[in-house]
Amino acid sequence: LSEINQEVDQQSLITIDAIRALTQSINTIRAYAADNTLTAPSVLDYQTAGISGVDAANLIEVNQQVDEQSLITVNGIQTLTDSLNTLRSYAVDNTQPAPSVNDYQIAGVSGVDSDNLDDINQQVDEQTLLSVDAMRSLTSSLNTIRAYAEDNTQPAPNETDYTIVGVSGVDTDNVSEINQQVDEQSILVVDAMRDVMASVLTIRTYASDNTQAAPELADFTKLGISGVDAPNLAAINEQINLQTLDTVNAIRTLVSSFNVIRAYAADNTQPEPSVSDYSDLGIAGVDSDNLAQINQQVDEQSLITI
Incomplete structure (x- = not known):
């Protein structure tokens, strides 16, 4: 009764036929809110009930939320429609007002908060x-x-998950790499995930095909690989390709071992390279028997290239 009275007043309905049409449409909407096996409300039903903003394009969405949220008041459905249209307008044209957390909640989208609103x-x-x-x-x-x-x-x-949030290039082969960086760097925004993924793909592509674009210093930085600089970049890239290194951990090991050897070549008070350091760089034939001699020559000749 209160819904009928509200609309009779707001719409200034003064004929029996108009009030009958109003009552029928409101009852159709309320019945569907309670049981979605009943006839779905039409655009005309919402218009007759005094709810503006419902059209052929959003009718299914409005009906879905009327059903899911059991919305039985005109004011509740109008609020839903307004928020839903705010979302849809922004999706089509981002110069329109940006949706708020409240808009998503009203439209039945949970999990949106002030921390993730911008990314959503x-x-x-x-x-x-x-x-x-x-x-x-x-x-x-x-x-x-x-x-x-x-x-x-x-x-x-x-x-x-990455595809749905707009990060392309993630597949079963590399998802562990992007996950590692998301975790290590606490990456929370989509654009940062995209930057990391682009560098993952650059390095992995070059590892399998050195005719592709060579990784740059920024690529290593974005992946949390420290110790790569202008003097050693070419050598690191060469080993990534020769050894087909396509994981961050493997590249970190390579860079660490390479820098141990380079540091010792420049200053023999630094830690001596181990057999595994040479092995990591793809230098075969170094063992415990000849390690001291190799290190001596690396030091004396300041050997810094592989």
């Missing part, structure tokens, strides 16, 4: 996400990645 909005815009279900998938995958970035005892993201 970015992907809603970039991917033109118009449906609540797509926004839910986005939020779920982004939160899976962010949770793992802060605590690697949480479930590890899979390649689908």
Whole structure:
């Protein structure tokens, strides 16, 4: 009754036929909110009930939330429609007002908060996400990645999670590499994940084919590989290709061993290289019997190239 009275007042309905139409549409909406096997409300039902902003493009989304949230008041459905249209407008045109955390909550998308709102909005815009279900998938995958970035005892993201949040190039072969960096560097935003992934792909591609673009210093920095600099970059890249090194840990081992040898070549008070240091650099034939002689010559001749 209160819903009927509200709309009779707001719409200034003064004919029996108009009030009958109003009552029928409100009852259709309320019945569907309680039982989605009943007739779904139409655009006309919402218009007749005094709810603006429902059209053929968003009707399915509005009906879904009326059902899921059991919305039975005109004001509740109007609030839903307004928030849903804010989301959809921004997805199509990012010069429109950006959705708020409240808009997502009202539209039935949980898991959006002040910490991840910017990234959610970015992907809603970039991917033109118009449906609540797509926004839910986005939020779920982004939160899976962010949770793992802060605590690697949480479930590890899979390649689908990265695809859903807009990070391309992740597959079953390299997902462990991006996950390692997301964890180690506590990467929480999509753009940073994209930067890391681009460097992962650059290095892995060069490892298997040295006609491709060679990794740059920035690529190693983005992957948390320290110790690569202008003097040793070419040699590091050469070994990445020759040994087909395509994991961060393997490259870190290579760089560490190379720098141990270079440091000793420049200053024999530094730690002496070990057999494994030479092996890591792809230098065969060094063993415990000849190690001292090799190190002596590395020092005396200041040998810094592989």
